[in-house]
Each structure stands twice: as structure tokens, then as C-alpha cells.
Amino acid sequence: MTRAISLHDVSKTYTRGVRVVDRLSLDITPGEFLVLLGPSGCGKSTVLRMIAGLEDITEGRLLLDGEYANDRVPSERDIAMVFQNFALYPNMTSRGNIGFPLRIETPGQDPSPRVDATARMLGIEDILDRFPGQLSGGERQRVAMGRAIARHPSAFLMDEPLSNLDAKLRNHLRAEITSLTRELGVTTVYVTHDQAEAMSLGDRVAVLRGGVLQQVGTPRSVYGLPRNVFVAAFIGTPRINLLRGLVRAPLDGAMTISLGKQYLRLPEPLSLDHQLLRVQQGREIIVGLRSEAVRLAKPSAARPGEVAISGLVEHVEFQGHEVLVHFNTGSSPALVPDLEAPRPAAAQARRRHRESGSVLGRFRERAGALRAGPVVVLDEPAEPVLASARPDSRLPGDLVVRTTPDIDLRRGMQVPLLVDIAHLFVFDQHGERICPAPARLPDLDG
Ligand SMILES: Nc1ncnc2c1ncn2[C@@H]1O[C@H](COP(=O)(O)OP(=O)(O)O)[C@@H](O)[C@H]1O
Numbered sequence: 001m002t003r004a005i006s007l008h009d010v011s012k013t014y015t016r017g018v019r020v021v022d023r024l025s026l027d028i029t030p031g032e033f034l035v036l037l038g039p040s041g042c043g044k045s046t047v048l049r050m051i052a053g054l055e056d057i058t059e060g061r062l063l064l065d066g067e068y069a070n071d072r073v074p075s076e077r078d079i080a081m082v083f084q085n086f087a088l089y090p091n092m093t094s095r096g097n098i099g100f101p102l103r104i105e106t107p108g109q110d111p112s113p114r115v116d117a118t119a120r121m122l123g124i125e126d127i128l129d130r131f132p133g134q135l136s137g138g139e140r141q142r143v144a145m146g147r148a149i150a151r152h153p154s155a156f157l158m159d160e161p162l163s164n165l166d167a168k169l170r171n172h173l174r175a176e177i178t179s180l181t182r183e184l185g186v187t188t189v190y191v192t193h194d195q196a197e198a199m200s201l202g203d204r205v206a207v208l209r210g211g212v213l214q215q216v217g218t219p220r221s222v223y224g225l226p227r228n229v230f231v232a233a234f235i236g237t238p239r240i241n242l243l244r245g246l247v248r249a250p251l252d253g254a255m256t257i258s259l260g261k262q263y264l265r266l267p268e269p270l271s272l273d274h275q276l277l278r279v280q281q282g283r284e285i286i287v288g289l290r291s292e293a294v295r296l297a298k299p300s301a302a303r304p305g306e307v308a309i310s311g312l313v314e315h316v317e318f319q320g321h322e323v324l325v326h327f328n329t330g331s332s333p334a335l336v337p338d339l340e341a342p343r344p345a346a347a348q349a350r351r352r353h354r355e356s357g358s359v360l361g362r363f364r365e366r367a368g369a370l371r372a373g374p375v376v377v378l379d380e381p382a383e384p385v386l387a388s389a390r391p392d393s394r395l396p397g398d399l400v401v402r403t404t405p406d407i408d409l410r411r412g413m414q415v416p417l418l419v420d421i422a423h424l425f426v427f428d429q430h431g432e433r434i435c436p437a438p439a440r441l442p443d444l445d446g
């Protein structure tokens with residue numbers, strides 16, 4: 001039996017009135033795979049433990065299949081939980097571990113048929129007689145999953161079940177979990193701090209920050225229409241570019257967003273969504289540009305809806321199938337509280353920047369780059385937008401753009417860029433989205 005799980009204004013307070021989960025409401029439908037995503041400490045495990053009955057609910061209501069369940073003990077909830085640290089009994093074989101909950105629930109009944117069926121499903125028949133100490137991490141996690149599955153529970157709760165495994169195994173088991181839970185059709189709530197994992201696994205993703213639900217929706221909609229800068233920045237790699245901007249309407253009437261030393265002139269007529277910008281005139285906003293919203297091309301190559309800016313290459317990150325280019329466009333990045341860690345590449349670039357030494361050194365570097373036959377420095381010499389900025393006063397790069405590896409870019413090149421206005425997010429000073437990227441996301445669930 002699959003099961004509906006509903007949380008109505010659920011809060012949790014451990015000590016001194018600090019709410020670690022704050023009025024969380026979620027309706028998880030039978031058979032759904034819902035991922036709870038958020039940074040460490042945002043309350044994900046607490047939510048799972050309240051659903052499982054391992055933690056009291058301070059305020060609010062938990063409904064299981066529509067019935068009030070706050071007071072039910074864990075064994076009456078018919079929910080199986082899989083933990084990050086596997087939690088196997090070391091003195092029992094895999095067979096003993098998988099069969100253990102069955103022996104508790106139905107004493108006197110032989111658990112072997114169910115254990116064998118589960119082991120077949122997980123492909124672990126050959127390790128049933130081994131002890132946890134004789135198993136690899138991946139095998140142990142399969143046994144832990146087997147213990148949850150063998151019970152035929154009406155829901156699974158999984159708390160970062162893959163985070164102790166190496167990357168390769170994690171990807172492999174991720175695919176297995178997807179096919180297994182689809183096959184079983186059992187409602188699953190899966191906790192992770194890894195946005196890529198959340199996006200690849202979830203029917204829907206619920207993003208938590210500081211115990212507060214930020215947004216819940218399909219992976220496509222939380223990526224495509226993030227409700228605020230936190231969600232926008234938490235989901236997607238490389239992280240979305242968030243730049244401080246100012247809305248202006250010059251004399252000739254075209255809406256313009258100035259970004260530090262450059263500006264984006266929005267093509268007329270404004271899209272319905274960008275018309276919302278009119279009420280923001282004169283205000284500071286935050287512009288969000290995903291790395292795929294900007295491409296390297298001359299202004300003359302602009303398609304309708306694209307506007308030209310220019311960027312100075314600060315750092316090039318080779319990734320094999322693609323290249324991430326860190327540009328300095330003279331704008332200031334908007335910082336998102338709670339997403340403290342700077343981009344490692346940006347930190348690297350900053351260090352390299354410090355080390356890059358004298359103006360002459362930089363000049364040589366640039367000249368060297370030019371001699372080496374730049375492919376993208378274009379025939380019309382771009383204006384050096386940042387000529388007036390002293391090298392050491394500049395930020396290491398405010399705009400990351402994704403490009404193909406065949407383009408040979410070097411630090412110090414000034415490159416023309418085209419911004420696709422249809423993919424321009426605009427957020428207010430509080431980080432709430434004002435304008436979505438409206439054009440190309442047909443199936444959004446809001
Ligand atoms: N038993 C507890 N007593 C007091 N505070 C706790 C307890 N368990 C968790 N917390 C606090 O609640 C917050 C949320 O924790 P948790 O749900 O484990 O977050 P996550 O799983 O998202 O990392 C954290 O600030 C944590 O320190």
C-alpha cells in the first residue's frame with residue numbers, strides 16, 4: 001500500500017524557543033518521490049524523524065492517508081527509514097539484518113522468502129551470509145535498503161543514504177534507487193543537501209532554508225522559475241550569476257537595467273513579465289543569469305531578444321565537455337546569505353589574481369594571449385569597459401558563462417557577449433522574484 005503523507009503547519013522546537021522547523025506544510029501524494037533539499041542544519045532530518053515518529057511534533061499536524069498521526073508510535077506508522085550511516089547490526093549477517101524487522105513484526109514466521117526476494121531485487125544474493133565488516137560501503141547500503149524494503153512498508157524515508165559513498169557508487173545507487181522506488185511505487189521522502197541528486201531523483205523537490213519551506217515543485221520548475229535568490233542560487237551548477245542592478249527608463253523610453261559599468265537595454269515591446277519592471281524604476285534589483293543565458297558572440301550576431309555586453313576573461317575552467325569562463329563585466333555580484341561558501345573557482349581566481357603581479361606582467365600576459373591566436377577576440381575591437389579600474393580593485397569575476405571547449409580563451413581577453421533577455425530573472429531587494437524567464441517553460445506547476 002502506498003500512502004499519502006501530509007504536514008500541516010508543522011513546527012519543531014528543541015530548546016529555548018528556536019524553531020528548527022517553522023510551519024512546514026507539504027502534501028506528498030501516494031507513490032510520489034519527494035526530495036527535501038537544503039543546506040546542512042536546515043531541518044531536513046528533523047522533518048523525516050517527525051514523520052517517522054522518532055521525534056515529537058511541537059506544533060501542527062501530521063496526516064497519514066488523511067488520518068491524524070502525531071501520536072502514533074513508529075511501529076504503528078508502517079514507515080521504513082534508511083539512514084546515512086547504514087546502521088547495520090555488526091553481529092548479524094546480511095540475511096539476519098534484512099530479516100530482523102520481519103522477525104520482530106511477525107514472530108514465528110520464517111522471513112527467508114521475503115529476504116530472498118528482496119536480495120534478488122537488489123542483486124545481493126551472494127553476500128547474504130557475510131557480516132557487515134566483510135562488506136563494502138555500497139554493499140552495506142544495499143543491505144540497509146533491503147532491510148527497509150523487505151518489510152513492504154507503505155512509505156520510505158531516506159536520510160542522505162548515499163552521502164557516505166564515493167561519487168561513482170553514489171551515481172550508480174542513485175539510478176538503482178530511482179528504478180527500485182518506481183517499481184515498488186511506494187511513497188518516498190528522500191533527504192539530501194546535494195542539489196544534483198535532488199534534481200535527478202525527485203518527482204518534486206522541496207527546498208528548505210533555516211527550517212522554512214522556500215519552494216516546492218518539479219525539478220524543472222524550481223530550476224526554471226525559482227521563487228527567490230536562495231532557490232535560484234542553490235539549484236543548478238554552475239551557480240546562477242546574481243548581479244546587482246538598477247532599473248532605469250531613459251528619455252527615449254526603453255527600459256534599461258544598469259549593471260555596474262554596463263547596461264542591459266530591454267528590447268521593445270517588453271514581454272508581459274518584464275513589464276513588471278516598470279514599477280521598479282529607480283530601484284535596486286538583483287539580476288539572475290544562468291550560465292546558459294549568455295553566449296559569446298558579436299553584437300552583430302544578436303538574435304531578437306538578445307542584448308550585447310562585454311566581459312574581460314578572468315579565469316577559464318576546463319571541464320572536458322564544456323568550459324566555464326569567468327568574466328569580469330564591471331558589475332557587483334549579489335551575495336546570498338546562507339550560501340556562504342564562495343565559488344572555489346572564484347577563490348582560485350582571486351588568488352591567481354593577487355599573484356599575477358605587476359601591470360606590466362598583466363600586459364605581457366594579454367599580449368601573449370593575443371599572439372597565441374585568439375579565436376574569439378573579434379574583429380571589431382571591443383571597448384575596454386574596465387580600463388579605468390585598477391587591477392587589484394577588481395573583483396575576480398562576476399559572470400560565469402558556459403561555452404564549448406573548442407573556443408580558445410585566455411585571461412585578459414575582452415570578449416563580446418549576448419544576453420538572452422527571455423532568460424533574465426529579476427529579483428527585488430529582498431531576493432523575491434519579480435520577473436521570471438517566461439518564454440520557454442511551458443509545463444510549470446507554480
Ligand atoms: N536533538 C536535538 N536537540 C537540539 N537541537 C537539535 C537536535 N537535533 C537537531 N537539532 C538542531 O536542529 C537544526 C536542524 O537539524 P537537522 O534536522 O539535523 O538538519 P539537517 O538534517 O538539515 O542537517 C540544527 O540546527 C540542529 O543543530
Ligand SMILES: [Mg+2]
Nearest residue numbers: 044045046159
Ligand atoms: Mg540531516
